[in-house]
Amino acid sequence: MVFNDLREFIAEVEKRNDVKVVEGADWxxxxxxxxxxxxxxxxxPLLLFKNIKGYPPEYSIATNLFGTPARTALALGMDPATRRLDIVRNLRNIFGEGFAPIAPVEVDYAPVKENIQRGEEVDLYKLPVPKWHAKDGGRYIGTGCAVITRDPDDGCINLGTYRVQVHDKSxxxxxxxxxxxxKNMRNxxxxxxxxxxxxxxxxMDPVLYMGSHSDVPKGLSEYDYTGGFRKKAVQVTRGVAxxxxxxxxxEIVLEGEIIEKQTVQEGPFGEWTGYYAxxxxxxxxxxxxSVCHRHRPILQGNPPLRSPYFALAHNLRRSxxxxxxxxxxxPGVKGVWLLDDAAFNMIVVVSxxxxxxxxxxxxxxxxxxxxxxxxMNRFIILVDEDIDPSNMKDVLWAVATRCxxxxxxxxxxxxxxTPLDPALPPHKRAMGDxxxxxxxxxxxxxxxxxDEFPVTIMSTPQELEAVKKKWGKLFAR
Ligand SMILES: Cc1cc2nc3c(=O)[nH]c(=O)nc-3n(C[C@H](O)[C@H](O)[C@H](O)COP(=O)(O)O)c2cc1C
Ligand SMILES: [Mn+2]
Known part of the structure; x- marks a missing residue:
């Protein structure tokens, strides 16, 4: 299933009784x-915040969009029952040989332009921008976002998920x-x-969001990458500013320009490593x-948290x-897994x-x-083919007994x-190393x-299946 926008995805999750509406919470x-x-x-559940304190009822915020493997699979167009390592296997098949990018199409019907504020009318505080964590330096409108820029040399359009802080009305x-x-384009x-x-x-639609934080090679637009993944072009329209x-x-698009010589203090912001680094x-x-937004805009929020899953399939897609x-x-690779409890990139396991x-x-x-x-990958763990790299118990057992x-x-x-590395020593940070x-x-x-390594005591899956077949009834609850 291909979702054309965020609303379609939320509606599908709602149908599956997996949305919790929260009324009256404070930004x-x-x-x-x-x-x-x-x-x-x-x-x-997926969280939909409505009637946010101090804001008119037209504005809502959606968070925890991809907080379970089931919603992650659904967002990627897979059966929600797909096991996590199978999601990785499916993604590997999509991105492997034969992957063909599809360029975006410009369309006449652009709901994002239903409401437009320009120049002096721009007021970012009209949107219910959250302050996500207690020690954050301010309110962040961009967490589940895509920043769009054009390379002034070759014209390639880039999308990247970068955090966006609000400092004043515009x-x-x-x-x-x-x-x-x-950043290279900006410079x-x-x-x-x-x-x-x-x-x-x-x-935005989940796959476009995923595209914007995917490791797409330079020169390939994340729009084309997303189109290729969905097998359907992303619909775009010319900006207004x-x-x-x-x-x-x-749902919402801000447009403007980044001005080198005008600066303000950015941060601190709770980061994906689980620290303020x-x-x-x-x-x-x-x-x-300019600010464009749909009627009843939904602000997508994906604040970094220590728990995994704030980003769509980040560890699964990277795996x-x-x-x-x-x-x-x-040859012979049976699985790759970025341990999701280990801040995404930091521990990679290969079976x-x-x-x-x-x-x-x-x-x-x-x-x-x-x-x-x-x-930012601190540990690479290699395991044999009998170890499920997505199973922490398997991996720890292998490390303890074979390494x-x-x-x-x-x-x-x-x-x-990255400067976001919490273990970076102060003297290296000072040098920019x-x-x-x-x-x-x-x-x-x-x-x-x-071949001389002691054999394991575990029964084979076939042996276990046979015993379950014979004795399953006794243990049924
Ligand atoms: C939720 C989320 C937040 C992110 N925030 C930032 C950020 O604030 N700054 C940054 O440089 N990268 C951030 N990233 C990582 C980039 O989006 C990611 O590396 C992306 O592939 C960069 O695209 P690019 O290579 O086109 O620049 C974030 C990723 C996710 C999933
Ligand atoms: Mn890119």
Whole structure:
């Protein structure tokens, strides 16, 4: 199922009795707290905040959109019963050989233009912008958003999910980490002495949202990538204050320009690592020149929380992308998994059917090389094919019983990191050196004597099936 906008997705989730409407909550920390609390509960619902304190009833906020594997699968057009490692396997098949991007189409009917405020009319506080976490430096309108920019050299349109803070009626900031495509484009305008035109879309169809925070290679637009994934072009319309193509079906779009020499203090903001690590810094102003929104706009919120799942399939999609990369050169890969409780990127597990000596280390190098996993990845764990990489119990058992620290741990140094790394030593941060190290834990049976390695005591799936068949009735509840 392809959803054309956020509303269609929420309506489908509603049909499945998986939406909780919350009336009268406060934008000031309360919506963030309810989201954090609910996301830590099993089988948590999608949250739709209505009648937000101090705001007219037309405005609502949706959070926890993808908080369960079932909603994640549904959002990606899969059966909600799909197991998580199977979601990764499906994604790997979609992104593997034969993936064909589809360019966006410009349409006449653009609901996002139902309401337009320009120039002096712009007032970002008219929208119920939340303050998500108690220690945040302010209100963040952009968490579940896509920032749209155009490369001034080749015209390629980029979308990236970058946090957007509100500072005044028409003043915001966009925080982009080093190396982001959006940041490189912005800097090119500045080098020419120009301001950088940008648009921020808030509230969109789930796959476009996923596209905007996917590791799409430079030169390929996230619009085309999303179209290819959905097998249906994204509908766009010309912006009103810029000539950027903006999603026609978005809930809210802000347009304006990023001005190098005008700065304000950005942050701090509760980050995906579960810490406030990048603090408060000078950031250039995003001067908002127009606000477009649909009737009854829904502000999509995906505040980072320590729990996984605030982003759509972030760890699942990255797992799949790394798997696609490994498949290109390394045989026998049975699964790739970014441990979701370990802040997405930080621990990557590869399950492998070892076929030759050095095979496991080659897979580790593949993870370190893949664009999907070469960033802020502190541990690479290699396990044999009998280990389900998405099962923490399996993985810990393998590490404890097959990884001998003296011989099976290696360390890579100077790896690509981020100022958001909570373990970055102060002196490195001061120098602008954000690199970190990566430990490789080889928890595969040693290849040279793997046939002598003690056999496990676990019964085979076939043996277990047979006993369940015979004795199942006795244990039925
Ligand atoms: C919910 C969420 C919030 C994010 N916030 C930021 C952010 O504030 N700044 C940033 O640089 N990257 C952020 N990212 C990561 C980027 O969106 C992601 O790396 C994306 O692929 C970048 O696209 P680009 O390569 O086109 O720049 C966030 C990702 C998610 C899922
Ligand atoms: Mn990009």
């Amino acid at each position: 000031n920390e309360e919506i963030g707290l309810i989201t954090e609390w609910q996301m830590s509960e099993p089988n948590n 003043i915001a900031t966009i925080y982009m980490s080093p190396g982001r495509h959006g 090119k305008y500045w080098e020419r002495g120009e301001n950088c035109p940008a648009a921020v879309a808030i509230g 810029t000539d950027l193509p903006i999603p026609a079906m978005a 990048s603090g408060e810094r000078e950031e250039s102003v995003f001067k908002v020149k 799949a992308s790394a798997w696609v990369d490994l498949d290109k050169t390394i 492998l059917e070892q076929k030759y000596q050095g095979h496991a280390m080659q897979a580790a190098m593949g993870v370190a090389f893949s664009h999907a996993t070469s960033y 001998e620290p003296e011989t099976d741990i290696d360390i890579l140094r100077g790896m690509r990191g 954000y690199t970190h190290s990566t430990a490789i834990l080889n928890a595969c049976r040693p290849y040279a004597w793997k």
